Amino acid sequence: MQGSVSHRIKSDWSLETTCPICLEYFMDPVVLDCDHNFCRACITQCWEGSQTLSCPQCRQTCPEKNLRWEGKLRQKAGT
Ligand SMILES: [Zn+2]
Numbered sequence: 001m002q003g004s005v006s007h008r009i010k011s012d013w014s015l016e017t018t019c020p021i022c023l024e025y026f027m028d029p030v031v032l033d034c035d036h037n038f039c040r041a042c043i044t045q046c047w048e049g050s051q052t053l054s055c056p057q058c059r060q061t062c063p064e065k066n067l068r069w070e071g072k073l074r075q076k077a078g079t
């Protein structure tokens with residue numbers, strides 16, 4: 001029983017909220033299969049012209065269809 005089960009997410013979270021590509025806060029963030037996050041624009045640009053869609057962080061292959069959109073993409077302009 002060590003009793004020290006404190007999740008130190010807070011300190012790491014600041015890193016998690018910035019995009020490793022543009023080093024800005026996420027804009028329209030997406031998360032890949034490997035749980036790495038990127039701006040949609042950044043990962044799209046990174047993958048542009050590239051045959052293999054892999055994570056820039058860990059090189060894990062991430063089929064684009066497995067992109068999970070973190071933002072609310074469902075806001076389709078109706079009316
Ligand atoms: Zn970015």
Ligand SMILES: [Zn+2]
Nearest residue numbers: 034036055058
């Ligand atoms: Zn990754």
